[in-house]
Amino acid sequence: MNMPPASRPRQSPVLIAVVNYRTDGLVVDCLSSLAGEIETYTQARVVIVDNASSDGSAERIEDAIRNRGWSDWASLVRSERNGGFAYGTNLAIASAPAGFVPSFIWLLNPDTRVRPGALHALIGFMRAHPQAGIAGSLIEDADGIVWPYAFRFPSIASEIERGARLGLVSRLLRHAAVLRRVGERPTRVDWVSGASMMIRAGVLDAIGPLDEDYFLYFEETDFCLRANRVGWQCWYVPDARVLHIAGQSTGLTGKGAVVSRLPRYWFESRRHYFVKNHGRAYAVCADLAWMTVHAAWRLRRKLQSLPDPDPAHLLSDFLACSALRAKARNPRRPKDDPASIPAEMQVT
Template sequence: MTRHTSIAVIIVNYGTADLSIAAVESVLARDHGTHPVEIHLLDNASPGDDASIFAAAHAQRNWGDRVTLWPERENHGFGRGNNVVIHALGQRGIPPDYIFLLNPDAALRNDALAILADRLDRTPVAAVAGAAISLPSGQGVTAAFRFPSAFGEFVQAVNFGPISRLFRSRVVPLPPDQPDGPVNWVSGAAVMMRLAVVLKLGGFDPDFFLYYEEVELMHRIRRVGYDILYVPAAHIQHVEGAATQVKSGQPLRKPKPAYWYDSWRFYHLKTGGRLHALMAGLGWMAGAVLNAPIAVLRRNRMSMPKHFFRDFTRLVMMPLLTGRRGGQ
C-alpha cells in the first residue's frame, strides 16, 4: 500500500489579515488528493489587530484543528517566522513529510499541493518543488531563477535588452514560461520542501529578516546534492508585494528598505565569501552607472531604486570593505 505523504502549509502574515484568510480558504477548498494537509497561520506581531481577526475567523469559519494559529509577539521576518513552525513540527513524534510555504497574498488556483507532493514522491533526488505564479490579471510572472552571480548582477543592473540577450545565461530570472524541470531556485511565494531536509540544514538562516532567505536555503539544499524542481502544472495567484510594499517593475522609483540591502550582502557573503560579495557589489554598481545614461537616452526611468548609490554604498559596500560580515 502506498503511504499517504502529509503536508503542513505555513502562511506567515504581517498586516494582510484579509488576504491571509483568503489564502487559508483557498487551501481548505481543495481535497489535495490522498495527502493529509494541515495549515499553520502565523501572525508576525502585525501592528493592527490581525491576531484577533484570525481568532474570530477560526471560530466563525469552523476551521477547527485543520488550522493552527500562531500569534507571535515579535516580527520575526519571513525566514525566522517560518522557522517557528518548522522547528515545532520537527519536535513531533511523526513530523509531516512536506512543508508548503504560501505567501499571505497568494492563493491556490488548482490542486497545487497534490501536484507538487506527487512530484516529490516520484522524485526522491529532489527536495524542493515550486509552483507557477500569475498575477490577478492572469499574467504569468517569473517563478524560477538562476543563482545570482557577480556578472549576473552587472547584467541585471544595466537593464539593457541587447546586453541581457547577449548574456542570457547570466540573467537571474528565467522566463515566465520556463518548462518543467530542475532549476537553481524557485519563488518562496509557493514552494514545497521535504521537511526532513530543511530540518537537517537547520531551517532558514536567522540572519535574514526578509528577502534572499529562500535563495540561500535552496543554495544549501543544492549544495548537499538535492534537486530543485519547477513544476508549472501547479498554479497559484499572487498579489505581488501586498505585505512588503516591494514590487518588481514599479512605475515609480522608491527606496528599498535597509533589510533588503542587508539580505543582499548576507546572501553573497554566505554563498561565495567576502571577495565574491565585493565583486558582485562592484558589478551591480558598475551596471547601475551604465544604466543611468542608457535610461536618459531611451527616455526611461532608471532601473535602480531611489537613493540606490547612497544606500548600496552605506549598507553593502562599506560593511564588505571594512570586513563587517553581518551574521557570519
C-alpha cells in the same frame, strides 16, 4: 473531483506554513482557497504564525478559523516579536501539531490563493522524484496571467547583466541572468519563489532551517543554494498553480510597481547572501561590477535623455550596505523604526 477514501492514493503528511503581520484578510482568503484542497488531502495541517501584529490580526484569524470550521486543520501561533519571514516560517515549522510529523513543508505567502489540485500536484511530483528536495509552483498574477519564470543563483555575471540594462549585454549573459523563463513542463532550476515553495523534510534535516539573519528577501535563494550544495534538486512544477498578488504589500514587485526608495532590508539581505555564500572578496567584486555598469547606465541615460526609472538614492544606498565596507552603514533609518519594516510585515 472528490475521491472516495478507499480510492485515494497514500498521503504523506504536509505542514503548510503561513506568516502573518497585519494581513489577516489575506490570510483568511488564503485559508479559504486551501479548504477545498484539504477536503481531499486530509493529511495536511496549516500553521499560521502571527509575527506580533498588535492590531487584532491574530484575533480575527482565530475567529475565522473557529467560525468557518477550519479548526481541525488550521491553527495560529503568536510570536513574541516580528523577526521577519524566515523567523516566522521556522516558528511555524517548529509548531506543528503534537504527534504530526510532516514529510513535506509547504511555504505559502498570505497573499496567495491556491488553485484546485495544486497541493496534489506538488506532492505527486515530489513523490515521483526522490532527488527533488524543493519544488515551486506556477505563479499567476492578480489578473490570473501566468508569470512564467523561475530563477538562477545571483553571481558577478548576473550583477553585470542586471545593472547594465543593455540588450547586447543581456544577450551575452542570458545564461547568467537571475530571471529564467520556463515553459509548460517541469524544469530543474536553481531556486523558486518562497511565495509557494514545497520542501522535503529531509532537506531541513540535512541543512537546517531558513537563515533568520534575512529579514525579508534572499532567504529562499540562500536556502535553495544550501540544499543544492548537499545534492538536493530544485524544480519548477507548472501543474501546481498558485495566484500571488505580488506587490500588494511591499510595492517592490508586481505590475506597475513604483518604488520611491528601496528599503534597507533589501540591501542588507543582498549583502548577507553574497558574503555568506561566496566570501567577502567575491561580494566586493559583485558590488564593484554592479556599481560600474550602473554608473555606465546613468551616463548613457543622461547622454540619450532617457527616463530615470531608478528609486531615489539607489547608488548611495547600495554603497552604504556594500561589502566594500567592513560593516554596513544604515542608509536610511534604524532597523526597528516601524517605517523601515517591509509592508509584508505591517499594515498597508
